[in-house]
Amino acid sequence: MSVLDIAKGMGVTLGHLFKKPVTVRYPDEPVDIKPRFRGRHHLLRHPSGLEKCIGCSLCAAACPAYAIYVEAAENDPNDPTSPGERYAKIYEINMLRCIFCGMCEEACPTGAIVLGHEFELADFRYPDFVYGKEDMLVGTKGSKWQRREAQAKNEDVKLGFKAGPRPELEGVDY
Amino acid sequence: MKVKVNDAELELKAGTSAIDAIFAAGYDVPYFCSQEYMSPIGACRMCLAKIGAPRKDRDSGEWIIDEQTGEPKIFFFPNLMASCTTAIMEGMVIDTLSKEVKDAQNGMIEFTLVNHPLDCPTCDKGGACELQDRAYEYGAGQSRFVFDKRHQEKHHALSELITLDRERCIHCKRCVRYFEEIPGDEVLDFIERGVHSYIGTLEDGLPSNFTGNITDFCPVGALLDSTSRFRGRNWEYDHTRSSCLDCAVGCAITIDARTGRIERIKAARNTQVNNDWICDGGRFGHEYVDADERLKTPLIRRDGKLTPSTWEEAAAFINDKLADLGAKETGIILRADATLEEGVAAKALAAQLETGQLDHFPRLAASVIPQGVRATLNDVATSDAILVLGDVSEEAPIVDLRIKEALKGVTPPELMPHGVPLADLRLKERMPRQREILTVASPYRCDLMKHAGSTLTYPAGTEVELLASLLQAANGEGEISEEAAMRLGSSPEQLNDLLKRLSGAKNPVIIYGAFVLAASEASNAVQALAKAVGAKLLAIGPMANSYGLEALAVLPSHARYSVQEMLRGSAKALIVSGLDVAKDAEAAKALKELELLVVHDSFANATTELAHVVLPAKTAYEKEGTVVNLEGRYLPLKPAPVENGQSEDFCGLVKFLGETMGTRLEGRSVRSARRLLKKRLQLDLSELSEEGYLSPAKAKAASKFKLKESYELEGNLLLTPSMIRHEQLSRNAHLHAVYGDAALRLNPADAVAQDLNDGDVVAFELQGIERQAVIKRSEAVPVGLMLLPALPEQPAALLWLEPTKLIKAAVAEVLA
Structure with a gap:
């Protein structure tokens, strides 16, 4: 190895010293996420406010990890939860089992379930990884733990990412 | 060809x-x-x-x-x-x-789908839908129909049990044909014509006891079971093929369970027993299994309160108490729908406790195993002369269907390589029925009489006289007198015709139920009559395994040890399985005196109130085992995955008790019981086929029947068997909505005399048991008779009840 080689190597290092860094100071700074990133699921609503999910269980059938459990019930015609006769009374996803493959999204006949951008799902207890409807419906921001933390500190949920728009995520506000 | x-x-x-x-x-x-x-x-x-x-x-x-x-x-x-x-x-x-055929099939699928809404994701049939499958296999995969589809009513409740979606109907006419051809109740038909036609009924509801079957074979999701509406998708259910234990027929059923709950029951095929049909009582009567109040842990009474415990503790507690008692002081009572394996376990436990006080209940006076030539259900379906004594439509509904099959005069189809023929060309729409081959005799006008050529409404309690006079004439020992026939509500011509028909037939069958079995003389008489006319016999026992438990001799060693005696103080300790014996006030008094009362049941009731130990029991849907149906056919029972906590069947109870006693009792598990039964029956019950095994008939000499001057069978209230299980009706919400509370049926004339109106609730005491019933006026009941559904604790019988004791519940409350 000659002195010249060392100088060349140091040159590369010096060159990078003056470039804009690639690393992000997460969690103090938000991460950039690609629009088609597959994170935590969102359950969407129609513009009328009705849930898109009709409780058909096709997502559960498509799920390769058996992470989804759906129990349907009949809509009250005077106060429907979703259009049509059927809605999901219980909708649960076990986030520990989920492999974020997006098959549920593909199987969904109404586009009710879409994998969003949230990825900060770490938590402390097993039961906290089972996300119910209230944890996934549009309007709920952040993972269970983030929401607990925000409530304890009386702050807004702070998400650790920036994301580009994605048309499927209708009504989801990051 | x-x-x-x-x-x-x-x-x-x-x-x-x-x-x-x-x-x-x-x-x-x-x-x-x-x-x-x-x-x-x-x-x-x-x-x-x-x-x-x-x-x-x-x-x-x-x-x-x-x-x-x-x-x-x-x-x-x-x-x-x-x-x-x-x-x-x-x-x-x-x-x-060929392409021509494929194109035609493709085109027909397209036509069928033109007016079929594609709401498969919300349709309960999705995943098990014939149209879905066929469209996938034979359809083009794409729709060219861009116009508006036909719109009709989406959820029309045909009854509380069945929901009709008229948009989905493809007009195959299966349901319409079914009602006319199988149960013979024409309650559905097409209304309007062409594209406007829809399935409908004239009256409200579907007045038939076999409505649920239409949900099984509807090729689309037009007719659906309301009890399982939106409860799960077809691929999510665990399917368990088992046998129904609601009556003595033992129909094949498929239990569909999901996440530990029974969501629905469908009929399964048993070509020897129920073909493809089951009754509504068996199909919709499962909701009680998932009731919240189900007992799931053993309970031991400590300081006067039942406290949760474990099986081991409970067994130790029982063992301590039993150790103080001598031989012959413990009684064991099984419900008559316990499996053979449970019967073996009960016998082993009785032997261990050195007691002869062992019995099953309800058990009527006469044996349910006919002494004579036994008829199978296929014999009934191919018979050319049938005499029915009693109300089979309520007692064993499928027997009713098999009789109607015989009326068509078409023998059961021969099996083909692919099973039962899909299109039996001998069967026609609106076939003429040979009503004349059927004679129905009952103390009141029952449903089957609509289909009978000859009907006979005899005064309740005169079964023996009726059979005795028939027997006398059959043996040529004397003509039937005008007077005697009149007393039986008949005429000499009718009775002679009946005899001629029975003895002239090639394959005559006599079917009799609880009303005959309630008196051993009547049972002897019917067996003698069958022998005289060469008829086969089908006896309908009170419960699913009455035949099996009797054949296994789960019986007291002496008449003084029967259930009635055990409940009147012959035992010092009692183990009761599945029966609410304390309903009877007098029995309850005796139960309070017991040293030990162990109750093995699925729900809390009056008996568990008095029990020292309560053990959670499995229901009929959760047991593994074998039952013997009314023909003498061994039928398998498979457990459905139901969340039942620590529930055990009687074998489990015997296992835990045996362990604390330090012995390994026969019947401590289903396997151990089957080992014993294999030796006894030369039959491996663990390898029983789905269609069961018909036990070879043992020819027994019929008991002699001697005519006596008079028979003391009198009363004005007849406890009648019924298709639905009244003891669980309050927990079966859907069935309850259709059938209502237990009804006290009486003739309108009597009702007027007692000032009782339809819908009045009356409370009264019957043989020590507090009963409550809704008054229902009915022309089908003769004057002077009242009908009340029997209970497991109060089986079919003729009793006295002073009409003045019928107190309207509202009044009773005021009096109280």
Whole structure:
């Protein structure tokens, strides 16, 4: 190895010293996420406010990890939860089992379930990884733990990412 | 007859339909309207095939020969034929694979789908839908129909049990045909014509006891079981094939469970027993299993309160108490729908405790095993003279259907390589029925009488007299007098006709139920009568395994140890399984005196209130085991995955007790019980086929019947068997909505005399048991008689009840 080689190597290092860094100071700074990133699921609503999910269980059938459990019930015609006769009374996803493959999204006949951008799902207890409807419906921001933390500190949920728009995520506000 | 299907040559019986030839050859055509055991009508036009046959020359009578091949020339029908309504002919050629046929099938699927809403994701049939499957297999995969589809009512409740979606209906007419052909209750029909036609009923609800079957065979999601509405998708259910234990028939059922709950019950096929049908009581009567108040842990009474415990602690507690008692002081009572294996366990436990106080209940006075030639249900269906004594439609509903099958005069179909023929061409829509072969005798006008050629309403309690006078005449020991016949509500001509018909028939069958079994003399008389006229006998026992438990001799060692005696103080300790014996106020008094009362049940009741130990029991749907039905057929029971906590069957109870006693009792598990039964029966019950095994009949000499001057069977209140289980009715919400509370039926004239109106709730005491019933005026009940549904604790019998004791509940409350 000659002195010249060392100088060349140091040159590369010096060159990078003056470039804009690639690393992000997460969690103090938000991460950039690609629009088609597959994170935590969102359950969407129609513009009328009705849930898109009709409780058909096709997502559960498509799920390769058996992470989804759906129990349907009949809509009250005077106060429907979703259009049509059927809605999901219980909708649960076990986030520990989920492999974020997006098959549920593909199987969904109404586009009710879409994998969003949230990825900060770490938590402390097993039961906290089972996300119910209230944890996934549009309007709920952040993972269970983030929401607990925000409530304890009386702050807004702070998400650790920036994301580009994605048309499927209708009504989801990051 | 030689038939060629595509490339397969077959030899089939004349009269076979082309669709069966196709399936027998291993090929497939789509179909929606054809249905096993029902008439083929060719309504859906899906089973189109190109069909041809050789022709004979009119002059010479020789086959017309194709000059090119030298073979008989095949003349094809000008159009494609519906193969379900086409009978095969000698040398017929059937083509199901050509492009012409495929295009036609494809086109028919498209037509069918034109007005079918594609709401498969919300449809309960999705995943088990014939239209879905056939559209996938034979359809084009794409719709060209861009216009508005037909819109009709989406959820029309035909009854509380069945929901009709008129948009989904594809007009196959299966349900309409079913009601006319199988139960003979014409309650459904098409209304309007063409594209506007829909299924409907004139009255509210479906007045039939067999409505649920239409949900099984509806090829689309038009007719659906309301109890399982939106409870799960078809691929999510665990299917368990088992046997129904609601009556003595033991129909094959499929239990569909999900996440530890029974969501629905469907009929399964047993060609020997129930064909494809089950009654509504068996189908919809499962909701109680998932009730919240189900007992799931053993309870021990400590300081006067039942406290949760474990099986081991409970067994130790029982063992301590039993150790202080001597031999013969413990009584064991099993419910008569306990399995054979549980019977073995109970016998082993009784032997261990050195007690002869062992019995099953309800057990009527006479044996449920007929002494004489036993009839099978297929014998009933092929019989040419049937005498029914009692109300079979309520006692064993499927027997009622098999009798109606006999009225059609068509023998059960022979099985083909693919099973029951899809289109039995002998069956027709609105077939003439040979009503004259059926005689129904009952103390009141029962449902089956509508279908009988000859009906006889005898005064309740005169079964023996009726049978005795028939027997006398049959043996040529004397004519039936005008006076005697009048007293029996009949005429000498009718009774003589009946005898002539029975003795003249090739395969006569006498079917009798609880009203005859309630008196051993009546039972002896019916057996003697059967012998005299050469008839086969079918006795309907009070419960699912009455036959088996009696054959296994789960009986007291002495008459003074029967259940009635055990409940009157003959035992110092009692183990009661599945019965609420403390309903009876007098029994409750005796139960309070007991050193130990162990109750093995699924729900808290009056008996558990008094119990020292309460053990959670499995229901009929959760047990593994074997039962013997009314024909003497061993039928398998398989456990459905139901969340039942620590529930155990009686074998489990015996296992835990045996362990604390330090012995290994026979019947400590189903396997151990079956080992013993294998030695005894030369039959391995763990390898029992789905259709069961008919035990060989043991010819026993019939007990002699001696005519006596009088029989003391009198009363004005008849406890009648019923299709629905009244003891669980309050937990079966859907059935309750249709059938309401237990009804006290009486003649309008009597009702007026007592100032009782329809819907009045009356409370009264009957043999120590507090009963409550809704008054229902009915012309079917003769004057002076009242009908009340029996309970397991209060089986069919004729009793006295002073009409003045019928106190309206509202008044009773005020009095209290």
